[in-house]
Amino acid sequence: MLYGNEALDELGILDGINEVIATTEANGRINAAPIGIIRSENRLYVRLFLGTHTYENVLAKGWFVANITHDAWIFAETALEDLSPKYFTRREDLPVLKDAEAWGLFECQAFASDIIIGDLKPIKGEVIRRDFRAINRGANLVIEASVAATRYLALRTDSYFEELMKMQRIIDRCGGLREREAMDRLMDRVDSFTHMR
Numbered sequence: 001m002l003y004g005n006e007a008l009d010e011l012g013i014l015d016g017i018n019e020v021i022a023t024t025e026a027n028g029r030i031n032a033a034p035i036g037i038i039r040s041e042n043r044l045y046v047r048l049f050l051g052t053h054t055y056e057n058v059l060a061k062g063w064f065v066a067n068i069t070h071d072a073w074i075f076a077e078t079a080l081e082d083l084s085p086k087y088f089t090r091r092e093d094l095p096v097l098k099d100a101e102a103w104g105l106f107e108c109q110a111f112a113s114d115i116i117i118g119d120l121k122p123i124k125g126e127v128i129r130r131d132f133r134a135i136n137r138g139a140n141l142v143i144e145a146s147v148a149a150t151r152y153l154a155l156r157t158d159s160y161f162e163e164l165m166k167m168q169r170i171i172d173r174c175g176g177l178r179e180r181e182a183m184d185r186l187m188d189r190v191d192s193f194t195h196m197r
């Protein structure tokens with residue numbers, strides 16, 4: 001087990017914005033969603049927008065688990081949908097993604113407002129397996145597309161939709177089966193949410 005600030009480098013949480021899957025829990029239900037942990041010089045914090053389960057749970061409980069994973073599919077899936085319980089396990093009694101490469105528990109000082117800018121305190125964490133792989137442009141773009149999809153659905157700006165179409169073409173060319181499936185599922189959800197609201 002790794003503890004405190006020394007854990008950050010080991011967990012792969014480095015200078016810049018670290019995209020992780022936050023797992024939180026409320027009323028016996030585990031929630032997973034992508035968030036960015038911002039590490040800059042001596043500061044470590046998150047920006048959480050009102051209206052998400054993650055915002056509610058962090059505000060209520062004051063903690064989240066950051067799951068470190070290279071699996072772009074999970075980013076696309078959790079950006080717009082909930083994950084079923086089969087994707088989670090418990091480590092040290094905390095909700096962790098079964099396929100996480102590492103996880104870290106963070107305390108988050110949160111005060112209710114339109115946006116929580118919460119300072120983080122690393123409590124403990126664990127490296128489960130070290131993943132290494134070649135860069136895949138398709139996988140990187142699935143993460144970008146997940147961001148664009150959440151923004152498109154929130155703001156309905158056409159330029160986000162155009163970006164999604166462009167990214168889909170590159171993902172089809174550069175991604176593997178899993179990345180292509182992730183993007184197809186994302187676009188299906190964008191379509192159905194667009195028609196729902």
Ligand SMILES: Cc1cc2nc3c(=O)[nH]c(=O)nc-3n(C[C@H](O)[C@H](O)[C@H](O)COP(=O)(O)O)c2cc1C
Pocket residue numbers: 019031032033034035036037046047048049050051052053054055075078079080081143146147150
């Ligand atoms: C790569 C990525 C990074 C994101 N980072 C943040 C973030 O830092 N803060 C935030 O409030 N939302 C962020 N989002 C958007 C949330 O994940 C999205 O609103 C999600 O639907 C929230 O799910 P929830 O309601 O289950 O918490 C990000 C999305 C992606 C794909």
